[in-house]
Amino acid sequence: MQLLDVTLLSLQTALVATVGMAVPAFFVASYLVRNTGRVAFVLDLMVSMPLALPPVAVGFILLWFFGATGPLDPLSEGLAFSWVAMSIASAVVSFPLVVRAFVAGLGEVDPRLVFAARNLGAGRLRATWDVILPLAKRGIAAGLLLGFVRSFAEFGATIVFAGNIPGSTQGLPSAIFSRISAGDFSEAWLLAAVSIVIGGIALAVHNRLVAQQRNRMVARSGSNG
Amino acid sequence: MAERDNPVLDFDLRIRLGDFALDASGKFSNGITAVFGPSGAGKSTLLACLAGMVTPDDGYVRFDGETIFSSTERVRRPPQSFRTAMVFQDGMLFPHKTVRHNIEYGFRLTPPELRVIEPDELCRFLQIQGLLDRFPDTLSGGERQRVALARGVATSPRLLLLDEPVASLDIRLRNEVVSYLRQVHERYGIPMVYVSHSLSDVMALARFALVLDQGRVKSFGPVVDLVAEVASTTRIGRDDIDNLYVGTVSESGAIRIGDIDVVAHIGDYQPGQRVTASISASDIMLALQRPDAISARNILRGTVQRVEVGEFAAFAFVDAGPEFVVELTSDAVETLNLKKDVDVYVLFKSSSITITAG
Known part of the structure; x- marks a missing residue:
């Protein structure tokens, strides 16, 4: 059943992209929360660029980067036009959103609590694991969900870098595009409906997490005052 | 050292x-x-x-x-x-x-x-x-x-x-x-x-x-x-100076601090319990002779260790078992002729003592 196949492929793509982004986005966000210097400015600009570029341009750049004339050849041979390429395209486009959500979540953690852990004998990683992650877990989860939602909906960069090959690199968005091009509107509507349901659920959970994080912070600052 | x-x-x-x-x-x-x-x-x-x-x-x-x-x-x-x-x-x-x-x-x-x-x-x-x-x-x-x-x-x-x-x-x-x-x-x-x-x-x-x-x-x-x-x-930023002592509640209901007994309102604290007694430096009086008729319940013998007189306040450090810091006026220091090694009586009311657990 084709509907199920494209949906599963989109879910897989988005899931792999989200998991792949998690650790790098966490490190970038950790750096941006702690630092305000020139390096942070440039880093922020670099990871945010996909927000400002047309996704089609991002796909074009990826095609060059991982292509036969790009810097990663021959390591990246055969990568373009695969489901991995779909995940990479999704990850790059979603990355700035995830970083921004992480920065917001990590910003709620009092740096003195992190220092307290260091002072009690914890190394940097240990303090991250024991203090930052538990206290920012809702912000982190919200960021990952946002990344998932954006990856699930990704179209422009994907179609350039991974193509639109039915049964191979055709996810939900490109399938909708193909149906519209072919004039098959009822199929297109059906696929769009699936997108709405899955995206809506993920977004609802995300919004709930953000609200919970905010409430916890308000409650905590209230009890201290 | x-x-x-x-x-x-x-x-x-x-x-x-x-x-x-x-x-x-x-x-x-x-x-x-x-x-x-x-x-x-x-x-x-x-x-x-x-x-x-x-x-x-x-x-x-x-x-x-x-x-x-x-x-x-x-x-x-x-x-x-x-x-x-x-x-x-x-x-x-x-x-x-x-x-x-x-x-x-x-x-x-x-x-x-x-x-x-x-x-x-x-x-x-x-x-x-x-x-x-x-x-x-x-x-x-x-x-x-x-x-x-x-x-x-x-x-x-x-x-x-x-x-x-x-x-x-x-x-x-x-x-x-x-x-x-x-x-x-x-x-x-x-x-x-x-x-x-x-x-x-x-x-x-x-x-x-x-x-x-x-x-x-x-x-x-x-x-x-x-x-x-x-x-x-300066007087700015100076809060009351407290003398703090750790002691135990004695059978008679006083507080034993080192070798001396201090009379205080012990409230619900039980004999044998460890308590902290605090008394403000400004709640303590000094006298050269032992007063006969006085309402203050605590009269301790001590020796002045040191006197500091400033423009805004004067302090005497008195060894009366534990050391007491006493805040007084420079007039009082002059009148009593307080200086090192002078023997004095340290006086304070039992109600001036605040007791906390521990």
Whole structure:
């Protein structure tokens, strides 16, 4: 059943992209929360660029980067036009959103609590694991969900870098595009409906997490005052 | 002093943070050393540098002769290796961990061969056994600071860094926590650096004080000199100086402090119970002869050790078993001709004594 196949492929793509982004986005966000210097400015600009570029341009750049004339050849041979390429395209486009959500979540953690852990004998990683992650877990989860939602909906960069090959690199968005091009509107509507349901659920959970994080912070600052 | 040759803490550092610049040096020996000064003087910044929370621009910091930071030798040890426990003003307990897990956190991270303080025994000593399963946001201010103290002490640190640990507490709880601090010092022998803007706390705890003002060291010396300085320079920032004593409730309902008995309203405290008695320096009177008919219940014989007269206040230090700091007017000092080695009677009402647990 084709509907199920494209949906599963989109879910897989988005899931792999989200998991792949998690650790790098966490490190970038950790750096941006702690630092305000020139390096942070440039880093922020670099990871945010996909927000400002047309996704089609991002796909074009990826095609060059991982292509036969790009810097990663021959390591990246055969990568373009695969489901991995779909995940990479999704990850790059979603990355700035995830970083921004992480920065917001990590910003709620009092740096003195992190220092307290260091002072009690914890190394940097240990303090991250024991203090930052538990206290920012809702912000982190919200960021990952946002990344998932954006990856699930990704179209422009994907179609350039991974193509639109039915049964191979055709996810939900490109399938909708193909149906519209072919004039098959009822199929297109059906696929769009699936997108709405899955995206809506993920977004609802995300919004709930953000609200919970905010409430916890308000409650905590209230009890201290 | 032999200790001065091998200081517990030896530092000379400079740091600039925006418009503020700190330039401070000191050599602290065993015991409790206060870092005193008005807010904005750079006390907390100094402590943050000593704890490794911020890195000085240049200079050095040494604990027990071991360099943990040096700009010239290019040494910058990570803070988890300092073994100097910090206690923050608002505790900074981990909000997602129970009291037990807060206290055990640093203990577990301390190498087994360096653990000399047992958390269980420590919790009994600080009377927080009943709080172990609670979360920090359910604790009162005094409980929170006792737990924060326990968390730091449980790492068997070679130095305790205390950043205004009682500043956010009311006077009763403040005395209670200050008393615990002193007892922790006596019991475990951990040197302490105590940052405070309250002369009362400094008097109650420390023998030596480093005075900071506008990012620079104004003076370093015995705390008694600090009182003299405060008496002679300003009234601003001086709060009531409290005398703090740890004692036990006796069978007769008095409080036994060392060799003397003090009459006080003991309320619900039971004979044998450990308590802290505090009395303000301004609630104590001195007399040259023993008064016959007087309502004050406490009349102790003592000898003046030292008198400091300033423009705004005068202080007498009297050894009457424990030492009492007595605040009086310069007129009184003159009239009674108070000076070192004069025998006096120390008088105070039983109702002037505030008793707290511990």
